[in-house]
Amino acid sequence: MSAIERLIDLLAAKYRWGLHPIKMFAALLAPALIVWLADWRLRVLAKPIEEEEARIRRLPRIRRR
Amino acid sequence: MYAGHAAVALALKPREPRLPILYLVLAAFGPDWLELLLMIPAPRAGSAMFTHSIPAVLIGASVAAALFRATGRRGGRTLFLAWLLHWPADLLTGRKPLLFGEQLVGFGLYGSPAVDFALESVVVVIGCALYARMFPSRGDLRRVIVILGAALIAMQAAVDVALAVMRDSEWTPSFAVVGRRSHPHPLREDERAVAACLHFAPRTHYTRERWRWTVHEAS
Numbered sequence: 001m002s003a004i005e006r007l008i009d010l011l012a013a014k015y016r017w018g019l020h021p022i023k024m025f026a027a028l029l030a031p032a033l034i035v036w037l038a039d040w041r042l043r044v045l046a047k048p049i050e051e052e053e054a055r056i057r058r059l060p061r062i063r064r065r
Numbered sequence: 066m067y068a069g070h071a072a073v074a075l076a077l078k079p080r081e082p083r084l085p086i087l088y089l090v091l092a093a094f095g096p097d098w099l100e101l102l103l104m105i106p107a108p109r110a111g112s113a114m115f116t117h118s119i120p121a122v123l124i125g126a127s128v129a130a131a132l133f134r135a136t137g138r139r140g141g142r143t144l145f146l147a148w149l150l151h152w153p154a155d156l157l158t159g160r161k162p163l164l165f166g167e168q169l170v171g172f173g174l175y176g177s178p179a180v181d182f183a184l185e186s187v188v189v190v191i192g193c194a195l196y197a198r199m200f201p202s203r204g205d206l207r208r209v210i211v212i213l214g215a216a217l218i219a220m221q222a223a224v225d226v227a228l229a230v231m232r233d234s235e236w237t238p239s240f241a242v243v244g245r246r247s248h249p250h251p252l253r254e255d256e257r258a259v260a261a262c263l264h265f266a267p268r269t270h271y272t273r274e275r276w277r278w279t280v281h282e283a284s
Contacts, residue, residue: 021101021104021105024097024100024101024104025101027067027224028094028097028098028101030220031067031068031070031071031090031094031217031220032071032087032090032091032094034071034213034216034217034220035071035074035075035086035087035090035213035217036086036087036090038209038210038212038213038216039078039086039087041209042200042206042209042210045203045205045206045209046200046201046206049201049203
């Protein structure tokens with residue numbers, strides 16, 4: 001049994017199942033990670049369009065020069 | 066509420082597009098994070114009083130907003146709102162303390178997991194729809210938002226299945242456990258005489274107590 005498994009067993013014995021802090025930590029972290037990951041992916045996907053729009057906005061200035 | 070808190074963060078994101086979504090989600094779950102911190106030394110009952118009561122939520126939201134503002138970035142008000150909205154969301158699904166007291170208030174929909182799942186799914190859909198308005202309406206972006214919503218709803222389903230299977234729960238909103246009657250129970254013959262005597266007595270606390278005591282003794 002590894003040290004991490006022993007630690008988890010120790011905590012599981014100390015805390016009741018319903019109030020297990022590790023379970024609660026995972027439950028709180030999971031939605032935050034999912035939302036963060038989706039937001040990052042959306043920003044990555046939307047970036048080329050934003051850059052293109054910025055380039056188009058710059059066009060008249062280039063023409064003036 | 067579980068996935069609903071993340072949906073609240075998503076719904077608030079268009080208010081402050083430069084504010085990182087991670088901070089918003091952490092703030093929306095803020096009282097739960099505090100409760101977890103209080104659980105680490107030793108699990109104890111009644112810690113919700115220091116994390117989920119109205120004064121605790123107000124203090125937590127103010128501290129979080131002030132700390133964020135101290136970094137010199139904008140969005141402290143939105144963080145405050147995200148933290149604050151935790152309380153009304155939990156009022157629907159759980160039973161939380163109003164003030165620093167023992168009495169818990171709430172509709173307690175965790176006791177009825179199917180209804181809780183339906184409610185939280187609706188909240189997630191609304192949150193995702195509001196969040197989607199930040200981005201141009203393109204297929205690839207929409208797909209990511211749909212996957213996000215589906216993932217949150219799936220997590221909520223897992224929680225509700227666990228609630229239904231493990232607890233064998235029964236719906237007990239706070240209003241049902243308070244010892245009140247919607248209408249008076251019919252009096253028996255022997256109680257009527259006592260009721261008639263006490264009818265004209267001054268309606269003080271003592272009289273009410275005496276009436277209750279007399280009726281109990283008679284029965």
